[in-house]
Amino acid sequence: xxxxxxxxxxxxxxxxxxxxxxxxxxxxxxxxxxxxxxxxxxxxxxxxxxxxxxxxxxxxxxxxxxxxxxxxxxxxxxxxxxxxxxxxxxxxxxxxxxxxxxxxxxxxxxxxxxxxxxxxxxxxxxxxxxxx
Amino acid sequence: xxxxxxxxxxxxxxxxxxxxxxxxxxxxxxxxxxxxxxxxxxxxxxxxxxxxxxxxxxxxxxxxxxxxxxxxxxxxxxxxxxxxxxxxxxxxxxxxxxxxxxxxxxxxxxxxxxxxxxxxxxxxxxxxxxxxxxxxxxxxxxxxxxxxxxxxxxxxxxxxxxxxxxxxxxxxxxxxxxxxxxxxxxxxxxxxxxxxxxxxxxxxxxxxxxxxxxxxxxxxxxxxxxxx
Numbered sequence: 634x635x636x637x638x639x640x641x642x643x644x645x646x647x648x649x650x651x652x653x654x655x656x657x658x659x660x661x662x663x664x665x666x667x668x669x670x671x672x673x674x675x676x677x678x679x680x681x682x683x684x685x686x687x688x689x690x691x692x693x694x695x696x697x698x699x700x701x702x703x704x705x706x707x708x709x710x711x712x713x714x715x716x717x718x719x720x721x722x723x724x725x726x727x728x729x730x731x732x733x734x735x736x737x738x739x740x741x742x743x744x745x746x747x748x749x750x751x752x753x754x755x756x757x758x759x760x761x762x763x764x765x
Numbered sequence: 766x767x768x769x770x771x772x773x774x775x776x777x778x779x780x781x782x783x784x785x786x787x788x789x790x791x792x793x794x795x796x797x798x799x800x801x802x803x804x805x806x807x808x809x810x811x812x813x814x815x816x817x818x819x820x821x822x823x824x825x826x827x828x829x830x831x832x833x834x835x836x837x838x839x840x841x842x843x844x845x846x847x848x849x850x851x852x853x854x855x856x857x858x859x860x861x862x863x864x865x866x867x868x869x870x871x872x873x874x875x876x877x878x879x880x881x882x883x884x885x886x887x888x889x890x891x892x893x894x895x896x897x898x899x900x901x902x903x904x905x906x907x908x909x910x911x912x913x914x915x916x917x918x919x920x921x922x923x924x925x926x927x928x929x930x931x932x933x934x935x936x937x938x939x940x941x942x943x944x945x946x947x948x949x950x951x952x953x954x955x956x957x958x959x960x961x962x963x964x965x966x967x968x969x970x971x972x973x974x975x976x977x978x979x980x981x982x983x984x985x986x987x988x989x990x991x992x993x
Contacts, residue, residue, distance in 0.1 A: 649835060652836075652838045653834065653835045655838045657834070669906060669984075670906075670987075671837070671902035671905075672902075673833070673835075673837035673899070674837060674899065674979070674980060676834070676837065676838040677837055677838050677841045677980065679838075680841035680842075681841040681845055684842070684845040694839075697839070698839035698842035701839045702836065702839050702840070702842075705836050705839075705898065705954075706800060706954075707779070707780065707783045707829065707832075708832040708833050708898065709801065709830075709833065709898055709915055710779055710805060710808070710829065711822075711826030711827070711829050711830045712830065712914075712915040713801060713805040713915045713916060713919065714809055714812070714826065715913075716915075717809050719910075719912070719913060730882075733890065734893055734920045735920065735921075735928075737872040737873055737921075738893075738894065738920075738921045738924050738929075738952065739929070739951075740869075740872050741865050741868045741869040741872070741894055741947070742925060742929050742932055742938075742947045743932065743936040743938070744864050744865060744867075744868040745862070745943075745950045745951060745974075746861070746938035746943040746946065747936060747937075747943070748861055748864040748865075749857040749858070749860055749942065749943045749946045749947070750938055750942075750943040752856045752860050753940055
């Protein structure tokens, strides 16, 4: 565990406020251009572009992003607690939905894994050929 | 109880509960002890016990949820750090993620037709392979039910982590790179945590795959709604 000095906590706080600003700017752009994409994703792309072109130096975001990502699961607990509104999810239809999600997840694993494995094999063969 | 007091109890209580559960999970490291799962169960039981409605809980809950936006933005940082990696394996990444995303959402579209799912349920399941903070926000922009989406996301995560290794073994997916890509695109953050067992390369791939699937999924999700 890293030590949290007052200085470090201030840095984190300021950087988290910066992340909030990116999120709000993203919301605003998404609303303005009537994009179907959530504003926070627009904010993510914006921050990536800013980092890539060195508009925002890495150190201005590092501690805040690191901190917020470590405790990220905390922020979606309110949404998962919302399950309390849907007690019928434990019924027959709920079981079907759970089954659908599981089967779809396995299909995704297989297709994604298999297709990338084929590409990886081709890549390895090419590397071998150039080395020989 | 006054709203201010309730707000403080919910916020402070949830934070302390989460940190405690995370500590527990770190000590025993069993999938079923995942802090989100245990915290949710404890909060739901507490609300039922004291007869507090979800609306009342959300007086405090919405202040915690407020951090979802900046959390999604923060995902740009690890992605930026891995940019050279992304370029090196770009072909495998692009194919693995796009085929995974099309399978994840396409199969839901298909199942929705077969089982004649109601529209709001269908819209809530579509983002299920995507990391929770993004899935919740995507669900609300698709006019789904974010709370249902959060639960489906967890089911996708747990089934991928618990049964996924067996499924991949049967499908003869052996390389650490592909296992990571698959876990990240099907089971998001839970998959990323699992991928650490297959080594550093697998972990990087899973994390890249989770983030890129979330970005691409936000753009592709609305298209699948149009197709239905």
